[in-house]
Amino acid sequence: MKNLNGTILIVLITIFNVFGQLPDRKFDIDEVTAIVITDPQNDFLSPEGVTWGVVGKSVEENNTVENIEELFKLAEANGIKVFVSPHYYYDHDHxxxxxxAxxxxxxxxSMFDRGDQLNKKGFKGxxxxWLEQYKKYIDKDFVTLVGPHKIFxxxxxxxxxxLRxxxxxxxxxxxxxxxxxxxAHMRELIEDGFEVAVVGDATASAILPGLDGNAAAQxxxxxxxxxVYSTEELKNDLKNKK
Amino acid sequence: MKNLNGTILIVLITIFNVFGQLPDRKFDIDEVTAIVITDPQNDFLSPEGVTWGVVGKSVEENNTVENIEELFKLAEANGIKVFVSPHYYYDHDHxxxxxxAxxxxxxxxSMFDRGDQLNKKGFKGxxxxWLEQYKKYIDKDFVTLVGPHKIFxxxxxxxxxxLRxxxxxxxxxxxxxxxxxxxAHMRELIEDGFEVAVVGDATASAILPGLDGNAAAQxxxxxxxxxVYSTEELKNDLKNKK
Amino acid sequence: MKNLNGTILIVLITIFNVFGQLPDRKFDIDEVTAIVITDPQNDFLSPEGVTWGVVGKSVEENNTVENIEELFKLAEANGIKVFVSPHYYYDHDHxxxxxxAxxxxxxxxSMFDRGDQLNKKGFKGxxxxWLEQYKKYIDKDFVTLVGPHKIFxxxxxxxxxxLRxxxxxxxxxxxxxxxxxxxAHMRELIEDGFEVAVVGDATASAILPGLDGNAAAQxxxxxxxxxVYSTEELKNDLKNKK
Amino acid sequence: MKNLNGTILIVLITIFNVFGQLPDRKFDIDEVTAIVITDPQNDFLSPEGVTWGVVGKSVEENNTVENIEELFKLAEANGIKVFVSPHYYYDHDHxxxxxxAxxxxxxxxSMFDRGDQLNKKGFKGxxxxWLEQYKKYIDKDFVTLVGPHKIFxxxxxxxxxxLRxxxxxxxxxxxxxxxxxxxAHMRELIEDGFEVAVVGDATASAILPGLDGNAAAQxxxxxxxxxVYSTEELKNDLKNKK
Known part of the structure; x- marks a missing residue:
């Protein structure tokens, strides 16, 4: 429709072709920046969790367990607040x-099952x-535990x-x-008016026959x-800011 | 964590392996069901639109232009309401x-540009x-045009x-x-408590080097x-209901 | 601007003047209707709660404690689901x-204080x-306890x-x-597309010098x-439906 | 429940009694502050608008028309952005x-009626x-017109x-x-995490027999x-900041 813009588009497409990625947006970590971690829970991250059969391969390939721990460490060392958004299902959700699907x-x-929000029977372990190795961070004051999300x-x-x-x-x-x-958190936080960066290798996804959740997410x-940061890049960025 | 559930999971994984897909949810089209179409506009669907260079291949492979038209026809023939959610960018959005990204x-x-909501100068064409061939449907009473979305x-x-x-x-x-x-509409409508089915081949996505938007979407x-319907399957489903 | 409508308006104003109220909307209680109760908690409803000094008079005048209990009874007797939306403040909210204001x-x-969502220390009483006399209802299956609201x-x-x-x-x-x-619940549920009726005398509000919260609410x-139902009217409506 | 807090409460109640109002929150106007105006339209503010019979008295008593204009002037003079949230009803809304109610x-x-968002037939006047005297401000770049709200x-x-x-x-x-x-805007913006002040006398409300909308709002x-500012107080505050 707009020939001038068609030209601009061709330039942009050329940029994609040369660099193999979208032009990146500046993301400057400052005092109004926080880290948000979704579902750092056993059912996703422990080999004994109920979804390990479908997410385990992706967790291992991305080194997700260690990368999420690195984020907790970086946050504590750099005075960055962390917000944890957990996933709990109560009896009535069933x-x-x-x-x-x-x-x-x-x-x-029975993923993430708890009786209800006033019931901790059988919760521990x-x-x-939480994945055991994250508890020492989540218990500290730099971490805020928000209410559970119910779908994604x-x-x-x-x-x-x-956050606000x-x-x-x-x-x-x-x-x-x-x-x-x-x-889902990335999309909704953006619609809510936040600037959002993602640490790609501090996530992992279900991979099923014909359905590569990790490829879709990335x-x-x-x-x-x-x-999109790698954990290593974020570590270097924060080191350079000091 | 839950050995019994581990067993159930293995059964479910086996189902995935055998059938190559997730167990499908029943979706029964009834009098509380509507069709929602996002962005049936030139900048996405016309070879002269500003994004054709990145979405054109996917639009052609999925037969998207014809499949979206088929949805308008099926809706009109079957008394199903259609809601169109458009994308407009106004001067102040710039x-x-x-x-x-x-x-x-x-x-x-300059995708989807209009001056503002009280300004139609230069809008036509x-x-x-709208893509020209959809105008005859969108002008009819079975189609409701809702306000523009601003991100996705x-x-x-x-x-x-x-809808409510x-x-x-x-x-x-x-x-x-x-x-x-x-x-984005699928995810938000689900969080809002709607049951949502998608017609996979009545969509198309940007495909960039190393980034297959269509694969991610599907x-x-x-x-x-x-x-997930194909347009053909939806057509047959509606025929069988009569 | 619209003289014809001006006439209609005068007719409507006349109706207000004659009947002393807005023309009422039909509200038909059916199988897709639920009861929602906000904050049936000690800090609002017990004479020992922290707000009794400002809400106590309104609670007593409206007979709120008994009327809320009547709603639980009516719901159980009539097979109506009840959803309780509680108010909790956690340490980090401070x-x-x-x-x-x-x-x-x-x-x-320190209204509604709890340590956090995984902490029930000191919660009981x-x-x-909950107000003690409501516990026997809230513990039953016809009541669903949703997550806490954080402002209003x-x-x-x-x-x-x-609900959906x-x-x-x-x-x-x-x-x-x-x-x-x-x-706040009435307004948001309406924006979310629910039909909403309120039981006016099963609520009460803070009354401060020059600020009559109950008058504003009603x-x-x-x-x-x-x-707007009275508890008595709702009781009769449900009796007549049987 | 909490005797210590009971004491604090008594102190607070005493403050109410002495000062006749709630302890006021600090509101510091700075470079992240904007003014939001809802519905500055003929049907509410013109003597020929369809609601003048129910809101006219409150508009005149509060001096609302002039006070809203003063806000536009103050914003322009002080480099404060203004966002206008209008009310339009389209054919399908009927x-x-x-x-x-x-x-x-x-x-x-037929309040706020327009054909649809792509139709300006009969809109002017x-x-x-807009109320005629506001047009010269709303047309300028310091004012952003957002999409219409549909309920309140x-x-x-x-x-x-x-805003974000x-x-x-x-x-x-x-x-x-x-x-x-x-x-409704005040409540939702607060739930969205904005700090919100209101200019009480730059609003007005319907007053019906037994239903004083203005008293409820204030x-x-x-x-x-x-x-809660008065227009005069806001004017002085901004003068003192210079």
Whole structure:
């Protein structure tokens, strides 16, 4: 429709072809930036968790468990606040009258189950509990635990409000699983007006026959977020800021 | 964590392996079901639109232009309401202080540009206008035009409200582009409590070097929605209901 | 601007003048109707709760404690689902960098305080706990406890989603306090596309010098909701349906 | 429940009694502060508008027309961005299957009617058009016109996003009508994490027999927002900042 813009587009396409990626947006880590981690829980990250059969390969290839731990360490060392958005399913969630494909699966395999929000019976060490090696960070004051999300995104919890109440404008996002909860958080935080970067290798996703969740997630992170970090790059960026 | 569930999981994984897909959710088209089409506009679907260089191949392979038209025809023939969620960028949107990767690109190439919501100067036939062959449907009463979305999802428009005000509970979703606006609408409508099916081949997505938007979209449609139709399958389903 | 409509308006104004109220909307209680109760907790409803000094008079005048209990009884007897939206403040909520007038006050007086969502220490019998006489209902299966709201409305919890997952379209609303959480829930549920009626005398509000929260709430309930019931009227309506 | 806090409460109640109002929150106007005006349109503010019979008295008593104009002037003189959130009803909005009391009334009297978002026929000078004396401000670059809200709040438009995209954190709110759209915007912006002050006398509300919308609005502004300005006070505050 717009020939002038057609020319600009060809230039942009050429940039894609030469550099093999989208032109990257500047992401400057400052005092209004926080780290958000989704679902750092056993059912996704422990070999004994209920989803290891489908996510384990991606977790190992991306080195996700260690990379998420590195984010906790970097946050504590650099005075960056961390917000954890967990996934819990309560007894009444099993009475829902309809669900999408993976929602149904998660309920069927009792993923992230807790009785209710006033009930911690059997919680310690369960699939809904934190991965053991993260507990020492999550217990500290630099980490805020927000309410549980109920499908994949933060639409039903207080993540955005807790960030705003701390005057946070920018988010560095990671956690589990990549194309479900991390991507849903990325998309909703962007619609809520946050600048969002993602740490690509501090996520992992289900890989099923013909369905590569990790490839989908990494593609959408690059097309939608402001910047995709590797954990190593983020570490270097923070070192250089000091 | 849960050995019994581990066993159930293995059974489920076996199902994936045998059938090559997730167990599908029942999606029953009834009187509370509507069709939602995102961005049926020139800048995505016309060879002269500003994004044809990156989406054209996917549009042609999926037969997207014809499949979206088929959805309009099926809706009219079967008494199904259609809601169109368009994408317009106004002059003031070009003053935003930050954007994600593709948001930036869309602004740079003047995609979907209109002066403002009270200004139709130059609109007719522009990249923001409907693809010519859809106008005869969109002008009819079975189609409701909701407000524009501003990033990718319906968080900033009245789509959900317009559906609810018509007592619609279920949505069959299609349009452009697959991994951006269609997927964002799928995710948000699900978080809003709608049952959502997607017509996979009535969408298409940008394909860039190393970034296959269509593959990402089709993966996430299958993992997240209640059902992924082909246009042909939907046509047959509706024929059988009569 | 529109003289014809001016005439219609005069007719409507006349109706207001004659009947002393807005023309009422039909509200038909059916199988997609649920009851929602906000904050049925000690800090609002017990004479020992921290806000009794400002809400006690309104609670007693409206007979709120008994009327809310009547709603639980009516729901159980008539097979109507009840959703409870509670108010909890966690330790980290006390670190917010800004608040509105009554938000600040609620934090200052330690209203609804709990350590965090994984911590029930000191909860039993505290201001955040249910009013004792409601526990026997809330423990039953016809009541669903959704996540806590964090300011006044359900924007940060899963109330809407839990209602939609049960295919609920209509809500009868009551609880504490009238012009804050009840009204905020009424407004947000309406924006979310629910039909909402309020049981006016199953709410009560803070009354401060020059600030009559109850009058404000009752005015806005009548102007905004589909119907304002008294508890007695609701009881009769349900009796007549049998 | 908490005796210590009971004491604090008594102190706070005493403060109310002495000063006749809630302890006020500091509201510091800075470079992240914007002004938001709802519905500065003929149907609310012109003696020929369809609601003048119910809002005219309150508009005149509060001096609302002049006070809103003063806000436009102050904004322009002080380099403060203004965002206008309008109210338009399209043809399809008249097909809604249910409405609340005043929603129904607004539709019945053809308030804010436009054909659709791509149709300006008959718009100029209609009830949906700006009050004539505001046009010279709204046409300038310091004013951003966001999408229409559809019930009372900004849940269905892009107000929050447009504010965030300009890195705005704080809002000074005014417009029409007080207990409906202004209050709904105040509540939703607060739930979205903005700091919100209201200019009480730059609003007005419907007053019906037994239903004083203005009293309700002013009560809730004081209880919920961070600060309630008078137009005069805001003018002085801005003068002192220079």
């Amino acid at each position: 009475e829902w009258k309809f669900e999408g 993976l929602e149904k699966l998660m309920h069927d395999i 369960s699939g809904a509990d 995104g933060p639409e039903q919890n207080d993540l955005s409000l807790q 109440k701390q005057k946070i404008d920018k988010v560095i996002l990671a956690g589990m699983s990549g194309n479900l909860c991390v991507e 593609t959408n992170f690059k097309m939608i977020s402001s910047h | 003053e935003w202080k930050f954007e994600g 593709l948001e930036k690109l869309m602004h740079d190439i 522009s990249g923001a206008d 999802g319906p968080e900033q428009n009245d789509l959900s409200l317009q 005000k018509q007592k619609i509970d279920k949505v069959i979703l299609a349009g452009m582009s697959g991994n951006l606006c269609v997927e 993966t996430n449609f299958k993992m997240i929605s209640s059902h | 670190e917010w960098k800004f608040e509105g 009554l938000e600040k006050l609620m934090h200052d007086i 505290s201001g955040a706990d 409305g359900p924007e940060q919890n899963d109330l809407s989603l839990q 997952k049960q295919k609920i379209d209509k809500v009868i609303l009551a609880g504490m306090s009238g012009n804050l959480c009840v009204e 005015t806005n309930f009548k102007m905004i909701s589909s119907h | 097909e809604w299957k249910f409405e609340g 005043l929603e129904k009334l607004m539709h019945d009297i 209609s009830g949906a058009d 709040g900004p849940e269905q438009n892009d107000l929050s996003l447009q 995209k300009q890195k705005i954190d704080k809002v000074i709110l005014a417009g029409m009508s007080g207990n409906l759209c202004v209050e 009560t809730n502004f004081k209880m919920i927002s961070s600060h």
